[in-house]
Amino acid sequence: MSAAHSVEAEIEPGGHAHPSVGIYIRIAVVLGVLTALEVAAYTQEWLGELMVPVLLGLAAAKFVLVVSFYMHLRFDNRLFTAVFGFGLLVAGSIVTALIFLFHQYPLPPAPLQ
Amino acid sequence: MAHSVTLDAGRVAPPSEAAHVVVEHPHTSTGLDNRKLLMWAFLASDCMFFGTLIATYLVYKGRSITGPYPREMFDIPYTSVSTFVLLLSSFMMVLGLHALNNGDRRRMRIFITTTALLGTIFLGGQFYEFTSFYRDGLSLSQNLFGSTFFVLTGFHGTHVFIGVFWLLALVVHSLRGKLTAENALTLEIAGLYWHFVDIVWILIFTLVYLIPE
Numbered sequence: 060m061s062a063a064h065s066v067e068a069e070i071e072p073g074g075h076a077h078p079s080v081g082i083y084i085r086i087a088v089v090l091g092v093l094t095a096l097e098v099a100a101y102t103q104e105w106l107g108e109l110m111v112p113v114l115l116g117l118a119a120a121k122f123v124l125v126v127s128f129y130m131h132l133r134f135d136n137r138l139f140t141a142v143f144g145f146g147l148l149v150a151g152s153i154v155t156a157l158i159f160l161f162h163q164y165p166l167p168p169a170p171l172q
Numbered sequence: 173m174a175h176s177v178t179l180d181a182g183r184v185a186p187p188s189e190a191a192h193v194v195v196e197h198p199h200t201s202t203g204l205d206n207r208k209l210l211m212w213a214f215l216a217s218d219c220m221f222f223g224t225l226i227a228t229y230l231v232y233k234g235r236s237i238t239g240p241y242p243r244e245m246f247d248i249p250y251t252s253v254s255t256f257v258l259l260l261s262s263f264m265m266v267l268g269l270h271a272l273n274n275g276d277r278r279r280m281r282i283f284i285t286t287t288a289l290l291g292t293i294f295l296g297g298q299f300y301e302f303t304s305f306y307r308d309g310l311s312l313s314q315n316l317f318g319s320t321f322f323v324l325t326g327f328h329g330t331h332v333f334i335g336v337f338w339l340l341a342l343v344v345h346s347l348r349g350k351l352t353a354e355n356a357l358t359l360e361i362a363g364l365y366w367h368f369v370d371i372v373w374i375l376i377f378t379l380v381y382l383i384p385e
Contacts, residue, residue, distance in 0.1 A: 080270060087263040094259065098252045101382045111383055118378035122371050129266050130367045131360075136204055139212045146216020150223025154230065161231040 078128050086128045093121050211361045215368045218331075222372050225327060226379060229320040234385040236315035245305055246381055254297040255377050258332075261290035262370040265363045275353045281343050284359070287366065288339040291332050298329045321380065328376060331369045338362050 078086075097117045100106060106113060127133040132140050200206055233242075268283030302322070310318045342362055345351045351358060 077270065077273065078266075080267065083263065083266045083270070087259070090259050090263075091256065094252065094255055097378065097382060098248060101248060114378050114382050118374055121374045125262060125367055125371050125374070129262055129370075130364055138202060138204060139209070142209065142212045143216050143219070146213075146219035149216075150219040153220065153223045154227040157224075157227040157231050 077131055077134060082128060086124055090121055090124060093117050093124075205357055207361055208357060208364075211364050215364065218368065218372075222324075222327070222375075225320075225324045226375065229324050229380060232316040232320050236317045238315050240305075240308060240310045240314070240317075242317055242321075242380075242385060245308065245310055247301075248381060250297070250301070251377065251381050254294055254301075255373065257290050257294050257297070258370050258373050261287045261294070262367050264290060265366050269356065269359050269363050272351070272353055272356045272359055277346055277352065280351075280359070281346050284339050284343050284346075288336045288343070291336040291339070291366075295329060295332055295336070298325065298332075302326075324380065325376065328369070328372055331372070335362075335366050335369050338365065 097114060100110060100113050100117070103110070126143075132143065202209065264283045264287040268280045268287060271277075271279040271283055302325075305318075310321075312318055312322045339362060342351060342359060345358075
């Protein structure tokens, strides 16, 4: 629970630290701004090849903020992080493997109707 | 009642300050509450489930041989509003849990009911989107885009529906006086589920709606 000491936190009954309301509000504002940035990036055609990495980066930032602060993983026991991280790792591997496989072995052409 | 101990960045509370906090560990082999651990394990397994659905959508992206195609169907400003609604619901959820931890059950009920209401608005938006897509010729069996899109977003919508039902059940539970600060973990576990639904939508919004073919 050492991470709990780096930001404003409140100790709940049972010894679990949760962020303060101030932190929750700040996270909500940041999430709103990041979403607005995503939509803005979507409309910027000059981004070209950079659009996908930018959008993925913004989504990843939102994901981490919600998991860390709203789901309290930053403040909770590391076993929870390990359990969830394992699921995420497997899910990420599935996505990566399938994309790789379908890239290497494209679908056959559709039969003529 | 929560013990407010605002800690500055990087400062570790000395033992004398932390001494008043009574840390109660559940009597389990891990020292953690099994219900919470089970919820995290469930969410991890659900990551894999959504991972396969997202992967299926991505590998078939741009491979439909007949229309309608995503670019013709998606209304990004409309879906952005839905995204804001779901993010706002997550914010309400944490405020509800915070209120309960502070023993304010009335305020908790207001926040949790608002969370459920925002979830319902999101579902209404999804229902409207689905029906308008169907009217425009996109069905589950029309093309690869229709099949993968409806299964992925429909599965997510089902999660939201279950979450709304769960939250409303907890509000009723609270009205009967059975949800208090002492068993706030019950609400925290529901909150974990709700935030998970939110983070899945964060990914769907980017991977399905925003990233071009």
